[in-house]
Amino acid sequence: MADSPDRLRVLTLNCWGLKFLSDDHGPRLTHIGSLIANSPDPPQIVCLQECWTAADYDSIRTQTLSILPHGKFYHSGIFGGGLAILSKWPIEESSMVRYPLNGRPTAFFRGDWFVGKGVAHARILLPKGDTMDREFIEVFCTHLHAPYEKEPHDSYICHRTAQAWEIAKLMKGALLRGSLVVAAGDFNMLPDSLAHKLISTHGHAQDVWKVLHPDSSVGAWEDEVERRRGKPCPTAEYNIKHNGITCDSVLNTWRWGKQVRKRLRKEDIKGDMHAEDPRGKRLDYIFYSHMDRGEGSWAVEDAEVGMLGRHPELRCSLSDHFSVEATFTRTTAQNGQAQPHTPNSASNPVPRLPDPTHSSHLTFLPLTTYTEILHMISLYTAREHSQRRLRLSHLCLQLCISIGCLIAIWWSPHAYVSFILMLVSTFGLAAGVVDGLIGGLFVGSEERALREFEWEIGNARAWAGACGGERGGERGRRVVDDEVHVRHGA
Template identity: 30%
Template structure:
């Protein structure tokens, strides 16, 4: 096998048990399709059922014998990585914020969205840290600031992990569903703070929205992987009408940060040679797509050695404007969280008072047939009070503390930028 390039693929499988439609047929088809590909690394998201992971593993193990399924939260992270290279390390970092436990419909809190990674030993590059992630889904970029705060915290934590990996002298490859379109703040945080390079931008430097006039061109020219009218699972939904979809899935990479190198030492360089959307067709024999996302694949070429000065010259700083916008969003979420927690604790207090009233009034029930209704109502009030206590006190403080940690980190970071600017001006 040639070791002058690394072929990678990322796919959100939409594999939640009992919820995802035609899951068994789709996972079987995904496993079959992947077994026919020649990628060196495959990262899957939303593959929550271990039996589904095992099915894919069995099909592709001949080419990709090494793999890791990552556990997180109550239902699992949904993340798995397959590779033909030896795995020498593995880790998973659950994000500090993943939505609310009371938001059962979204489900992010229960699955424990995370950043999973393995370190592979490449014959040319040496240690390479491969990340796979799926960021918090709920909340758009146009609504209230607090809607996107959790995804921003995810993005910041992910950027720190990728940056730290590079500072350890490792090449970094990052794959996944980032639930953010390119110009938004979460992607700016990831790209700027971690110094990551977007493979799609490198291989499609002249792409812009005006270059696509059809849904197919939006896929091939703009890299739309989600909400496409050509995907059977989104074609009939309102948000797909009049749009060409969203680019939510990415292949990112960067070179290592070498602190100490011998004079004149040269190191190989990763560079994206090709990046394209894959698995856009229907499942053979069916009229539905493989998933509600298309796959994204890229070829990263290992170029001939380059001076280490080129390797180290990677911008890894957020701008002051980005930091200020980031803090503003987290602060808005912090205030919203405090207000919501107070309301929930107020409901808890009212439930306690109501339970006391029910206990006192239970001795004066006029008819025996009221007893069952009385018991059911008491159970409901008890449940509501317990839920509000958990949501308002435990989760409320959890969310506020996590937000405050990041806000204070960003304040320190912004002061550091000011100090560096003044210091460089003195010289």
């Protein structure tokens, strides 16, 4: 076999390829595949989100087979998860892990629950001279629950935070297996949000953009969290090059008005790189981690926002997101220090991650952060308790109304009155049964998932409190057993 590669290039993109809903998704995704295949510095791993149809995936696969001969289209939910992973090297095994908390079926107009969002996982075998000592990259591709309101007032923030916790656990498990871990996708979160902190800390992972640009924005300029930093409104160019903006950029044609977009069919309207960009934010990320056992490790060399171009005929942006692309280089141990193979990575070294198998290297968030998450879970649990009671009450009410309508038919003076009563009884009872099933089955399932999430966060909080000073394992276990968690509905 060939020697293991010393350079790795990763690309992630939300393709916005919803069937029937995304404009021109076929030609756009076809051109995305062409750009990947003809890139002067082609990626070896590609993570795609919102690639909903097999036809669009096949189009990209066909064009990229020469550089990415291995790939997997992941199936999930009622309409599919929209996730895909392409690789230069063989995928030894893969899995699709659905999130326990993933939206609500009543929000059918949003669709998060129906697509079964989760984590697409691929264990990729790297080529290596010694086949007895195999090396793997474990890739996680995901698309977290969409934010429909701004944090912290987003009604789905509990779901997205729980999803971040789930992928963090998967990433940590891969790290403990000794793999190079790469997690990429549309995380629908802002830098330094609760979800971001959970992935960074409990996933033992690093956000490549934050490593290279530690002073980059923590939200859109118009968001309160970013305004508190006192920075001037950035230009589109600054947002792209320094803040890593991938969504809601003034350069993206899908954020323009409908009349302007219609003109694109006839004329090529250029975006202004120097225009102010108050709404642009970073929602797409590449995280990575690798356990350094003294035999060398990986460092991030470069990261950039890509796919900024337009479709040649349609003149529209290729997606409503831009891509994130990162390059990693392998380092070798020389004289007790990690030396990068390339000069560029020397100027941007990544701090080596500690070995998480040692209790002395356990990392935790501040106790107040865990308390904040527990409070959030408690509030959301109380909301779901209320929703369950209302839905079950609606079922009981509709049963009474239906029985009343059937009785009233006996004394109905006219046939049309009987017809109206039957109509009210039938449709009302149907609505009540659906509401009752949602309240009795779905909300019950959601509450159980919330209890699991609450216990795990409480457990992490107990370990953080016990190990913060002494980092003692036995003491941590005793505190976990005695930990008093936030009561449901409190």
